[in-house]
Amino acid sequence: MTTDGPTGPGQGHARWYDDEAGPVVRPYAMTRGRTSTEAEPRLDLIALVIAEDRHGEPLDDQTLSPEHVDIVGLCRDAPLSVAELAAELDLPLGVVRVLIGDLLDAELVHVSRPVPPAELPDEQILREVIDGLRAL
Amino acid sequence: MVFGRSERRRKQDAPDPVTLKILVAGGFGVGKTTLVGAVSEIKPLRTEERLTEAGRPVDDLAGVEGKKTTTVAMDFGRITLREDLVLYLFGTPGQDRFWFLWDELARGALGSVVLADTRRLEDSFAAIDYFERRGIPFMVAVNCFDGAERYPAETVRDALDLDPEVPVMLCDAREKDSAKDVLIAVVEHAMHVSARRREPALP
Numbered sequence: 001m002t003t004d005g006p007t008g009p010g011q012g013h014a015r016w017y018d019d020e021a022g023p024v025v026r027p028y029a030m031t032r033g034r035t036s037t038e039a040e041p042r043l044d045l046i047a048l049v050i051a052e053d054r055h056g057e058p059l060d061d062q063t064l065s066p067e068h069v070d071i072v073g074l075c076r077d078a079p080l081s082v083a084e085l086a087a088e089l090d091l092p093l094g095v096v097r098v099l100i101g102d103l104l105d106a107e108l109v110h111v112s113r114p115v116p117p118a119e120l121p122d123e124q125i126l127r128e129v130i131d132g133l134r135a136l
Numbered sequence: 137m138v139f140g141r142s143e144r145r146r147k148q149d150a151p152d153p154v155t156l157k158i159l160v161a162g163g164f165g166v167g168k169t170t171l172v173g174a175v176s177e178i179k180p181l182r183t184e185e186r187l188t189e190a191g192r193p194v195d196d197l198a199g200v201e202g203k204k205t206t207t208v209a210m211d212f213g214r215i216t217l218r219e220d221l222v223l224y225l226f227g228t229p230g231q232d233r234f235w236f237l238w239d240e241l242a243r244g245a246l247g248s249v250v251l252a253d254t255r256r257l258e259d260s261f262a263a264i265d266y267f268e269r270r271g272i273p274f275m276v277a278v279n280c281f282d283g284a285e286r287y288p289a290e291t292v293r294d295a296l297d298l299d300p301e302v303p304v305m306l307c308d309a310r311e312k313d314s315a316k317d318v319l320i321a322v323v324e325h326a327m328h329v330s331a332r333r334r335e336p337a338l339p
Contacts, residue, residue, distance in 0.1 A: 044244060045157070045212075045224075046157050046224050046244075047155070048152060048155055048222075050152060079153060081222075081224065083181070083183045083212055084181060084214070087181035087183045087212075092184050092185055092186045093183055093184070094185065112152040121154075121156060123330065123331065125221070126246065126323055126327045126330070127327070128217070128218070129156060129217060129221070129223060129246075129323050130320055130324060130327075132221060132223070133215070133217070133323070134316075136175065136312075136316055
């Protein structure tokens with residue numbers, strides 16, 4: 001956790017929250033308190049986040065937090081799943097989803113469409129999975 | 137953290153890869169993360185969900201009114217089968233009370249492995265019930281711990297009262313080849329289940 005702002009420890013009696021609140025509040029400070037995003041249904045754990053190709057143009061958008069920039073950087077070379085991004089950035093899934101939602105709005109990333117949840121993947125794909133596993 | 141980036145660097149305009157997931161469920165300490173680690177190309181990663189919102193089914197926190205939070209960890213691994221086909225393996229949280237997280241994990245899963253330990257078969261009941269009720273294709277893999285008595289798969293099937301079509305096999309979750317065989321068995325089972333569901337119902 002890197003956010004150790006004016007409400008961090010050592011503020012003595014000025015603190016308005018109890019100790020237990022700390023780890024909850026801080027990650028959500030990165031999302032400015034938002035706990036969900038409209039993009040939520042598309043952000044399955046294994047949905048892949050893929051950075052849009054911007055021809056190496058640097059990200060200088062002032063509205064982006066360092067965590068936003070980290071996400072774009074991580075997905076630039078190879079797509080990473082929502083779960084991998086959360087693990088890599090050591091952030092709760094809920095926080096990462098909100099941040100990815102912002103990046104989708106800013107058209108800096110796109111997200112792969114997972115197999116529709118209600119159906120099993122088709123037989124051809126399952127055969128390919130079996131062949132792939134045998135070859136490991 | 138090893139992401140093997142150089143091999144995974146993709147060509148521009150390549151189609152987005154297809155991702156699939158298999159769940160690995162079972163009681164605490166049965167070897168879920170060990171099995172994931174045996175076949176994953178990355179060291180199993182951990183992602184966390186913090187439970188804070190009111191109304192979440194965390195009944196055991198009643199009385200502390202949101203002061204206490206619980207972190208649920210999910211360990212997962214990845215197998216890149218081809219550049220455009222990636223399989224993720226998710227270990228389910230050991231604590232049964234996080235059912236709503238199971239729902240998120242199970243959504244879109246192609247199938248599940250229930251890992252069982254013959255010394256504590258009852259620890260796998262909750263997972264078996266869960267997958268049976270939701271019609272998620274699953275198999276039971278008995279993790280053969282050193283020093284635990286071996287039982288034939290059929291004995292385990294009877295003890296767990298499984299339907300005849302549910303595959304049961306013995307495995308060693310530490311061994312890559314054994315873990316691979318388990319995954320192949322669950323995908324084959326998922327194929328049979330989906331073929332059967334596609335058949336028109338008999339009149």
